[in-house]
Amino acid sequence: xxxxxxxxxxxxxxxxxxxxxxxxxxxxxxxxxxxxxxxxxxxxxxxxxxxxxxxxxxxxxxxxxxxxxxxxxxxxxxxxxxxxxxxxxxxxxxxxxxxxxxxxxxxxxxxxxxxxxxxxxxxxxxxxxxxxxxxxxxxxxxxxxxxxxxxxxxxxxxxxxxxxxxxxxxxxxxxxxxxxxxxxxxxxxxxxxxxxxxxxxxxxxxxxxxxxxxxxxxxxxxxxxxxxxxxxxxxxxxxxxxxxxxxxxxxxxxxxxxxxxxx
Amino acid sequence: xxxxxxxxxxxxxxxxxxxxxxxxxxxxxxxxxxxxxxxxxxxxxxxxxxxxxxxxxxxxxxxxxxxxxxxxxxxxxxxxxxxxxxxxxxxxxxxxxxxxxxxxxxxxxxxxxxxxxxxxxxxxxxxxxxxxxxxxxxxxxxxxxxxxxxxxxxxxxxxxxxxxxxxxxx
Numbered sequence: 001x002x003x004x005x006x007x008x009x010x011x012x013x014x015x016x017x018x019x020x021x022x023x024x025x026x027x028x029x030x031x032x033x034x035x036x037x038x039x040x041x042x043x044x045x046x047x048x049x050x051x052x053x054x055x056x057x058x059x060x061x062x063x064x065x066x067x068x069x070x071x072x073x074x075x076x077x078x079x080x081x082x083x084x085x086x087x088x089x090x091x092x093x094x095x096x097x098x099x100x101x102x103x104x105x106x107x108x109x110x111x112x113x114x115x116x117x118x119x120x121x122x123x124x125x126x127x128x129x130x131x132x133x134x135x136x137x138x139x140x141x142x143x144x145x146x147x148x149x150x151x152x153x154x155x156x157x158x159x160x161x162x163x164x165x166x167x168x169x170x171x172x173x174x175x176x177x178x179x180x181x182x183x184x185x186x187x188x189x190x191x192x193x194x195x196x197x198x199x200x201x202x203x204x205x206x207x208x209x210x211x212x213x214x215x216x217x218x219x220x221x222x223x224x225x226x227x228x229x230x231x232x233x234x235x236x237x238x239x240x241x242x243x244x245x246x247x248x249x250x251x252x253x254x255x256x257x258x259x260x261x262x263x
Numbered sequence: 264x265x266x267x268x269x270x271x272x273x274x275x276x277x278x279x280x281x282x283x284x285x286x287x288x289x290x291x292x293x294x295x296x297x298x299x300x301x302x303x304x305x306x307x308x309x310x311x312x313x314x315x316x317x318x319x320x321x322x323x324x325x326x327x328x329x330x331x332x333x334x335x336x337x338x339x340x341x342x343x344x345x346x347x348x349x350x351x352x353x354x355x356x357x358x359x360x361x362x363x364x365x366x367x368x369x370x371x372x373x374x375x376x377x378x379x380x381x382x383x384x385x386x387x388x389x390x391x392x393x394x395x396x397x398x399x400x401x402x403x404x405x406x407x408x409x410x411x412x413x414x415x416x417x418x419x420x421x422x423x424x425x426x427x428x429x430x431x432x433x
Contacts, residue, residue: 012334019290019329020310032287036334060323084400086378087311089323090330171399 003122003145005031011147012036013056016083016091017099041149046071051153059088059096071155072113073261074162074180078105081164084172097133098148100140100202103174105164107134108195108203112180115153119146127152134202159186161261163254166197167246169237174198176238177246181254183262185214192217192258194251199230199243206230208255217255223248270333276301277345287333292316294332295342303343303373307402314401317374318342324381343373346380356380359418360411367405374401379415388419 002009008030010018021027035041035055042056046067053062062068063079082088082096082105096106097117110117111130119126119142133141142148156162166178178197184190192212196204206229211221232243269284276299285294292309295301295318307313309328316327319341346354353361356379366372375398382389382397389397394415395408403411 012331015329015331015334016311016326019331020312023310023328032331034331034334037336084314085382085397086314086317086324086326086400089320090325171396 001033002147005033005144007144009033009144011098013095014058014091016087017095017101035147044068049155051075051155053093053151053153055092055094055147055149057093059083059091059093060085062093063088072153072162074109074113074156074164074182075153077162077164078109078180081105081166081175081178087172094148094151097151098140098142100134100136100138101174102137102200102202103176103178103198105166105175105178105180105197108178108180108197109164110151110153111203111205112182112193112195113153113156115151117142117148118150118152119143120149121146125149130203131205137201156182157184157187159263160184161258161263163257163261165250165254165257167250174237177232177243177250179247179250179254181251181258183212183255183258185259185262190214192255194226194254196226196230196247196251199232199247201231204229206251208251212255215259217252217259219252222251222255226251272333272336274335274338274340276340277342283332285332287331289332290328291318291330291332291335291340292327295327295340301342301344305370305373307370307374312402313371314374314378315371317377317401319345319377319381322381322384324378341377341380343376346376354380355421356383356414356418359414359421363410363414363417365406365410365414366403371401371403375403375411379418382415383419383422386419387423389416391416 010029012032012034041054043054044065045052051068051072059079059082063076069076096104115130116127117133128141160182162182164180166175168175175198180195183192191209193207206225208222208225211218232240234240270287271284273282292306295304305315307315311326311329317324318327320338348354356376391412394412
């Protein structure tokens with residue numbers, strides 16, 4: 001059906017981002033395709049390697065899914081910060097990824113965990129890595145004839161600790177800056193990586209492994225790596241300088257919290 | 264699809280079954296107020312921020328201004344009109360809002376009552392901090408939140424003791 005409608009059609013799942021845009025006349029799609037009654041898209045699958053989230057899984061369902069939480073605690077850590085519970089009851093995780101808001105939490109989680117999005121069209125399906133999926137502010141790699149049917153989050157290596165912290169003007173607002181972190185000490189190669197939101201055109205991934213060793217975090221070196229990667233902008237919520245300051249503070253906080261949780 | 268086209272949708276509202284032929288663009292909030300004349304659901308910002316239009320869809324609070332009514336075929340919807348006591352008197356949440364003076368103009372109240380009703384089902388005796396978190400998605404522009412937070416805590420007590428007049432919600 002999407003193949004026949006062309007570029008002016010939009011897919012409607014939870015509608016918690018799209019319908020406000022339409023109400024404010026910022027979006028005026030010619031056709032809306034409601035996918036809420038499609039079968040088999042509302043499942044969460046968990047195995048040792050991945051958590052796979054179907055397109056109709058609501059944020060709240062994933063947030064409270066014990067299997068997903070056990071495999072990837074970062075999901076619940078991030079989801080509790082997505083808007084308000086009422087919005088999470090309707091909004092979908094995959095929809096949030098496809099919407100691609102640069103301040104949204106889930107794109108950062110997908111990027112940090114080397115996740116993928118599964119896109120399907122009449123011609124077949126393809127997996128797009130998070131790094132290629134987010135192409136700009138509110139822009140993703142979904143073609144007009146494609147439907148995002150699932151997102152796959154990779155389970156971090158055993159013993160990893162994760163954290164998601166953010167600062168927003170009001171509880172439930174989009175964050176002025178947010179940071180997801182994953183720290184692994186055990187195993188062959190210790191590593192520390194962060195993904196930031198609100199300070200670029202999309203989620204920004206920074207590998208800060210070289211600036212951390214064991215439980216020690218070289219804060220200046222970390223800040224240098226973060227500064228080189230982010231490009232915050234001024235808007236009515238915060239200046240670019242303030243966002244940069246938040247990025248430094250929140251990265252430090254997230255790395256410590258994730259470090260404390262790592263085995 | 265032209266504006267005149269309609270889609271048939273069937274759902275229940277406060278236990279009563281309805282079958283409606285609605286334009287697909289009709290928001291649930293407008294369907295409730297205009298088509299069903301259930302004007303207890305209030306429409307504030309119309310883009311999902313204020314929470315005044317919150318209703319329960321299959322028991323979960325959702326923004327009726329962000330859902331197209333035709334998406335809800337088969338759903339069970341509860342509006343503020345359905346949050347009353349079985350005898351039609353005030354339900355426990357309404358009773359608590361009354362006792363704690365948790366409303367002045369009352370415009371936002373329907374959204375609070377539905378949200379709090381669902382919240383107390385999962386968390387029957389919240390602390391003040393939990394109550395504040397529970398209502399963080401609802402805006403009130405006159406009473407202030409202190410009394411509303413107190414009312415959420417009180418509603419938990421009223422529900423669990425069944426001390427509200429005419430309620431058997433415990």
